[in-house]
Amino acid sequence: MDKIDKSILKQLQINAKQNIKEIAGKVGLSVTPTYERVKKLEQAKIIKSYVALLDREVIGKKFVAYCQITLIRHHKGLINDFKTYTLNFPEIMECHHISGNFDFLLKIVVDDITQYQQFITDKLSLLDSISTINSSFVMESVKDTTVYEL
Template structure:
């Protein structure tokens, strides 16, 4: 990956809806080599997929919570059950296996506190192996990006 590839990746992160001609102009190439580089970046797995980022408030997801989850035993079978269960919960936007005082950190998006309570009581706390769940709620966001610095 050279400097031009990095520029292309930055452009795609900023606006994946740009056409190849627009990207080519910004990175200083013609259309064909730019197109070929983008295809190569996709084939090599650097570009996983293209998505639309939604305004969470306009779609009614007013509550964002981060839950720190500790399993009662750090055992492969329980970790596998937890991971499989989390994949089936659409409210969970992110799940990270972490080091430190807890085992997993998840990001949850719901409409309101009632929906969060239902999520915790009916869906998350019934997952086998969970010992504790500590939740923190986003009061305000000052930086929220999907762009990786290159």
């Protein structure tokens, strides 16, 4: 991946709706080589997908919580079951198996604290392998980006 590929990726991260001609003009190439580079980046799986990023405030998803989950013990089966379980809930935006004092870090996004409490009580806490759930609530998002520095 050279400097031009990185520039193309930066442009796509900023606005994936740009057409190839617009990207080509910004990176200093003609349309055909730009198109070919984008295709190669897709084939190499560097570009995973193209998405529309929604404004969560506008769609009513105003409550963000980070949950630190500790399992009752470190056992491959329990870990895999937990991973699979979390895939069933659209409220869980991110799930990370982490090192340190906790086993998993979840990012949960819902409408409000009531919906969060219902999620914890009616869904997440039903899994017997969970020992503790510690929650932190986002008061303000100072930086929230999807653009990687290349």
